[in-house]
Amino acid sequence: MDRVDLLPPHTGDDAAQRDAVSARADACAAAPLLNCLLREVAHPLGNGVHRLSGTDRLLRVRGTRRPADPELFADGAWHRLDHAGLVKLVAEELTRHTGRPNHDLPAEMTDSRDTVAALLAARARATPPDDLYLLSEQSLVTGHPHHPAPKARGGGPTATWLPYAPEAHARFPVTLLGVRADEVAEEGDTTALDTLGAAPPGYRLLPAHPWQLDLAAHRLAPAFADGRLIRLGTTDHPLWPTAAVRTLYTPERDLFLKFSLDVRITNDIRRLWRHDLLKLRRTDAAAADAFAQSRTGAGWLSDRGYRTARFAFEELAVLVRDGFTGRLRPGTTPLLAAALVEGFPGSPLDRLTDPAPWWEAYLRAVVPPALAAFADHGVVLEAHLQNTLVAVDADGTPVQALYRDAEGVKLLADVERAAGWERLVYCLVVNHLAELADALAERHPDFEPWTAVRHELARHDLPEAAALLTAPTLPGKTNLLLRWTGADGADARYRPVPNPLAAR
Template sequence: MHRFPSAETEIGDELAALRPGLVSRYARELPGARASVLTRLWRALAHEPLPWITGGERVRDGLVLRLADGRALSGPPADPYATDAYVTAVRLDGTPYDDPARLTTALAVPHGEDFASELAHSVASLALSRAGRPAGGATHPKVWPEADWEWEQRVVDGHPFHPNCRSRPGFSVAEQLAYGPEHRPVVELELLPVPVSECLVSGRWPDGMRDGGRLLIPVHPWQARHVLKRTGEGAGLAARPLMSLRTLALPDGPHVKTALSARLTSSVRDISVGSVAASAALSEFAQVLAARTDGLLHVTRTLGAAAAGSADLAALWRESPRTYAAPGERVLPVAALATTDLPASADWLAGFARLALSVGLRLLELGVALEAHGQNLLVVLSASGAPVRLVYRDLADIRVSPARLARHGITAPGLPARILTDDPVALRRKLFGSLVAGALAGTAGSAAALRRALETAVRDLPDSPDARALREEPWPAKALTLMRLSPGHPGDLWTRLPNPLRSG
């Protein structure tokens, strides 16, 4: 029988009872999962403004960080854009640690105990996700799926830079296997009937999702069991989970975003009543903006949304991104590019960066900063694999500048106040932090590869204050570890990463 420490033990024991055939594969994946999470944590320690790290210095073979209590933390050079698991151990005052949870416990920093528990769960869940991968075949870089949900299932490791890349607190092993997209399940959504008079509806609710005077609201089975305390009510709706887990693809095409009041990675992301109310106006506004990109960007339309009194019972229907792929083309999330061999070509990566930056900066000039990370941003590939267009989904967290819109004669009635800002720093943080330090960096895989791609791409960009900031200033990125260690701070916290275009 295999034995595993801490969260690894719990998941290993549950797995032994449920899927004994996966236990040995799970055990083999644990060292690599620890290294993957430790690499993400080391990046955060080196590059985020953590108050208990007072300084750092490069040494011949790596980096030494000085802690406020006088201790020293040493490890390899910290590439902020690396996605390979290159950190296998770091030393705290000479003692080596290969486990990110044990390292965090030893650091003994405020709120570190809870974070250490999350890291342990992230390691164990990541090993579980990797253990379930099919060998070769469908996951081979040269084998391209046909269905949109198949692309999403190929993204096994989660967020490329967050130490909590696979942390799913509140999910048992059985639930991870039943609902996690990387495990390739079919999820049976429950259809909960709610009187129309009790619902806030935006857009057009699907005709087939009505029962007389009641709406049938799709409910994720985890939400039904753990939050609504209801199970087995109404007919089911079979669907395939996408990268976000709460959003699923239906067999006939549309995607449905369900309420799932669980914290995945960093925060609980419900479908708020406010986002339901604004969904139709946001969707219409996005089509106006997309029309100004010369056909290089499409935004999936929100078909209908409803909330029954709270964020715990809500759903949103959205077009599938494949709506915007012509015959012979494929559309896939940018995060899934790493599962192909396309980014290995410097020319391909430069072409993709040119397309993404041209569209992103054009919209920013007009007044809209997309949250264009690897999950929200999709790329349409020609039959030969060339990037030809972009598709964007999920408008809930964009930022909009009324002043910039007005300069271009664009009106935007009905947009929620929380997404409105004219602050150029806030706008650039949203776009650059998600697209440049997120989607493009995650696709390139290292600072060197990212620099080579961008050096070519930025030469073709129209000059503007935003483009100059991209070329000349440090890049903003969410301080994801600082955020997890700051439970009293409700919003985003940020760091500034080295700009590879300024480093030679």
């Protein structure tokens, strides 16, 4: 199975190696951009040909899950588009389709492609982690399969972000700060932070992501000058960035730390916003209670508390998230669900000869906890690929799901039930199950994955689940239009996409 991290072996011909990296980066960056374009502003005509709704032009691609080799029909012939040409086409199409220009997003598309090239080159030199869980978290070179610029890193020089990139197998110590005690703001259980080092009298310990410190240096300079902040060195061990980039894991303490990062990654500036932090205890408590009462065996990685400085509430916030101890079934290995879709060395999918039993076990692990949280507790998990960990046994068979990210949880007490269900269907079915189903079908062309999904959903006494089996369409999030029109990243908008669950 071809993976994004597999490049031709280095032959000593640096020019050839650069060309190979460049071609691979083009392909990795084009696939999600084409997925967005074809889902949101195109009409399929068959044989890989699509009519673009804004300009009425014809676009042809090869492949379905990861579209490739885009060609535009003009002057009676098909003309191949390189990545730059594809970005230009998308900009023209979206300007016509929406009636408004956008000068930032095309630059992000180019930045995303250049980031992939830098990551591929760095991975060829890096030593990957031995731990299969960490390897899965650091495998997402292509990333979100339906985003126009999934790997953009804010447009800064490569040297500013590459040392902290999970996809480059980074690991690094975090900076330890002392915050004057009267300036500390915190909520929940943050005692784990105090195990990372020691603060002098009158100060509290506050770990900080070194990239965020660089980004916020000008804003924080007065606090360092007047003693509200002091530097205390670094942690005595490296932490590993996970797929979310700003969330780090320390195996030594079995602890996750989530930081603010003033960089746009996919749809949002990844800062820990004050309004999200202030409601976090409520959403996390609701999710934790739902999993504590669940009979599914699934686990919830609780965002147990945050600590920050009052004068830099969002810039210096750090969130403490549970590790695996007491939550992971003994003898199992957690794997990032998104990594199963993208592929990584050691993936259990590589060992499958008959995918049916594995897929049925996977569905039993991930579907019941999400439906039970919704139906029994009014908790809408953001159960997409990047928030789902699947624990596998020694044979690679899924036996448990672990969910995370209280920031993305919605409560039915706050949103209409129909809106909550739509969000769950998008995250769990469209973003998650459909992507993995397609990956399995691509590996095993004779395998039909949706019968098992229908059977799993039918086991649950939930009216919405029953209706889902006959609905003609599912909600597909329009990330390209969201970004082009400048909508808030949390303001999800959907376009109907064909429902593979509907009986044929």
